[in-house]
Amino acid sequence: MRVHAIPADVLEALATPVVRVGARGEVQEVNPAFAAWLGFSARRFIDLPVAALAPGEATIDALLARSRNDGRALRVHRQRLAPAPDHERFADLWVTPLADDAGWLLEFHPVEEFPGADPATAVPAALHEALKGLAHEIRNPLAGLRGAAQLLGKRVNDADSRRYLEVIVAESERLSHLVDRLLNPAPPRAPAPVNVHEVLERVRLLSEAQNGWSALVARDYDPSLPSVLGDADRLTQTVWNLVRNAVEAGSSEVRLRTRAETQVAIGEIVHRRALRIEVVDNGRGVPDELATRLFLPLVSGRAEGSGLGLTLAQQVAREHRGSLSYRSRPGHTVFTLLLPMEGDG
DSSP states (O other): OOBOOOHHHHHHHHHSSSEEOOSSSSSEEEEEEHHHHHOOOGGGGTTTTGGGSSTTHHHHHHHHHHHHTTTTOEEEEEEEEEEEEEEEEEEEEEEEEBBBGGGGEEEEEEOOTTTTTTTSSSOOOOHHHHHHHHHHHHHHHHHHHHHHHHHHHHHHHHHHHHHHHHOOOOOHHHHHHHHHHHHSHHHHHHOHHHHHHHHHHHHHHHHTOOTTOOEEEEEEEOOOOOOEEEEEEEEHHHHHHHHHHHHTTTTEEEEEHHHHHHHHEEEEEEEEEEEEEEEEEEEEEOOOOGGTTTTTTTTSSTTTOOSSSSHHHHHHHHTTTTTTHHHEEEEEEEEEEOOOOOOOO
């Protein structure tokens, strides 16, 4: 999939390091986040061959050529950059070809050279203390909500009411875990077998608990699908973001569909089997002016939107070695999450 060039003001606003490369392989533009990450002036890189960012590394040039031939985005893990002697950085790199063979967009997601050892990634002490105080203030009402819901659960015999109380307990616990992860950054949890239909049913229950929603969230499952390796909480948040976006786009029905795929290309890897989760809605569709920028941070079709939901959803897809894509027209929008099936390396 080729994308159109991103306006300069959008590149400058991104917190993700991004480089625009011309058709001849020269650096045409870098955003402030990229310059700050490498610790050099942005002007230093303009008109340099992109290979100068990684001397002695053939990966970037090879990715550009392959991306041009295939016409799709490609990824490399832990790309080494060395724009100056004794000055190294490492990042997961996404290479996306631009429309009309105008060049490429390089998106860098920094990683540590030695995980846990880079002092530049440490949270400043003052901010950490502030976050600890905030976490304390959040934990108290969360514990109260969870305790009240558990007490009510012992007094309520109605099955539907108990289901909604279970939602309050489960979501309170999930928020508590998120606070813990914010305060104590740790490596991602080891992947575990996840029943995606349990994830989707949890999302359906969340949608039923939303006051004021008129949209129907329907099922269209393939019950024979096996588990996938992943993080159930992260996948729940991803699908929930997609469903919520659909409802906010005016949908009266959202359909959750699961199917199996064979011989699926995700990035530069072809998987024998993959699980396809689709969120289908009948809303207004994706506006044309957002079509090429939809997954970028801070891009939203709503004035009150944060523009982070789809960015986070795409990040979760990548964490699971998968992909997130969409197709849209007014009255019919489909977001597709592809996940390699368990055991398919």
